[in-house]
Amino acid sequence: MTGTNTGPHPAPTDSSRIHAILGMVGDKxxxxxxxxxxxGPRRFTELKxxxxxxxxxxxxxxxxxxxxxxILTRTIHQVMPPHVSYELTPMGATLCATALPMVEWAFENSARIDDARTKYDARALKTG
Incomplete structure (x- = not known):
């Protein structure tokens, strides 16, 4: 059957859908x-x-x-003044559980990455 995912890896015809989804969740x-x-839920200003x-x-x-x-839901609270909160859906919670180690890795390694970039750029200037 063409386009059917029968294993842990997407079928070739599914790759554009996977690419689009990864692009959506992997943006900046x-x-x-x-x-x-x-x-839990947070207001826009809290997220900002x-x-x-x-x-x-x-x-x-x-x-x-x-x-x-x-991935998330938006709820308008009818209080004075009204406010909006955002909360993960069950699917969003699974995305968070999957992504959190990567976000933590980026935080823990940011100084080493900066150092590696500086060293690489210095080498590139000498040879370029």
Whole structure:
């Protein structure tokens, strides 16, 4: 059967779908948003404060995209003044569990990566 996934690896016809999904969850901000929601619902301003460098516009775009993909839910609370919170769906929680070790790895190795880049760039200048 063409396009049927019969094992742990996607069939060749599924690769464009997998590529699109990985692109969606692997963009610059999505995993940080998902991991920031791991302890429960958060308001937009809480997420904005927690994610260094994200603009209001990019956070809005990212939240809408994650909601569209079924990764999180958006709830409007009818209080005065009204506010909105975001929370992981069950699928979003599994994404977080999968992604959190990678986010932690990036945090733990950021200084070593910076050092490696500096050394590489210095070598490239000498030979380039």
């Amino acid at each position: 901000w999505s995993l940080l948003v998902v991991c920031n929601l791991r302890h 404060r927690a994610i260094d460098g994200v603009s209001q516009r990019m956070l809005t775009v990212t939240l809408r995209n994650l909601e569209r993909q079924g």
